[in-house]
Amino acid sequence: MTSPSFGELLWAVARDVNRTVGGGYAAMELLRRTFVKRGWLDAPGNALINAVSRLTPGTNVLAYCVALGWRVRGAGGALAALIGGSVPGSLVIAMLTATVAQIDQYRSVRVALAIGSAIAVVLVFSAAWHLLRPYWSRPGRARAAVIMAITGLLLSLDVTPVRTLLVAAVAGTLILKPE
């Protein structure tokens, strides 16, 4: 595993977080691809950061950025990733609000947003698959399926995501046998 420089980290996070619309999960998948491809992060590291970001209050993708930055470059990395992940988008939003732009009145903008949303869907499915795949290729698949079934049940009962994750964690300590 290698570590990025602060500049590389800032640029990678700013680019990946700010080139998706429709939610942070697509951005998290882009970050995973970039960081794994460059040897800055491995699959278990990504799974850990993903789990932590889901349990952190607020915007998941920013928690993911902070945990990612911390893991690869410590406190400075967390700060760089947080700035890269939040400043560009926030600036655009503040400027648009200041000009009270009616951005959705242009058809080309609506088309671009619709296509962006469709791409985000693919990325979110891909993120889910990359989290599930390691558990599907090792013993204990049935136990993993039980955890997934419990999650699905809680989801159908409209239980909040955080409570769902906490119940899954407790169930995991009782059912799962990690490698």
Add this chain to the structure above:
Amino acid sequence: MNTLLVYALLLKATVTSFAGLGSLPQIQRDFVETYQVMSAEQLSQAVLIGRSTPGPVGAYVVAVGYLAGGWPGAVAGWLALITPALAAIPLLLMVQRWMHLQHMRAAVDAIVLASAVLLVATAVRLTIDAAQQLVRVFTQA
């Protein structure tokens, strides 16, 4: 509206939510109903701008901050957006410290599995949204 109050109210909303637009009900209650510093229409516009621009959906709180307190309000909104994310550091340290325990590894595995299921559910909702968006765009041509 006082910038510190904007920050405090937005932080209350972001720190008690666990998803991009999860803070919306609290913001509506505080900014539209209690303090009446913006209309419901303005709040909808802030959400629209947040959803239409690249980056986290939760960044719409920057627009809310701007509408409530101008540029200082926008900065307060940005600070309220990033503050909860810092909690990821102690959480990560805690999990890493106890990762040698079998129960902790099992709990993390379970959270990862549950996260994947939640992601699939999100993706299904996004699929429906994206399909509706595409239909609207191409039928209004």
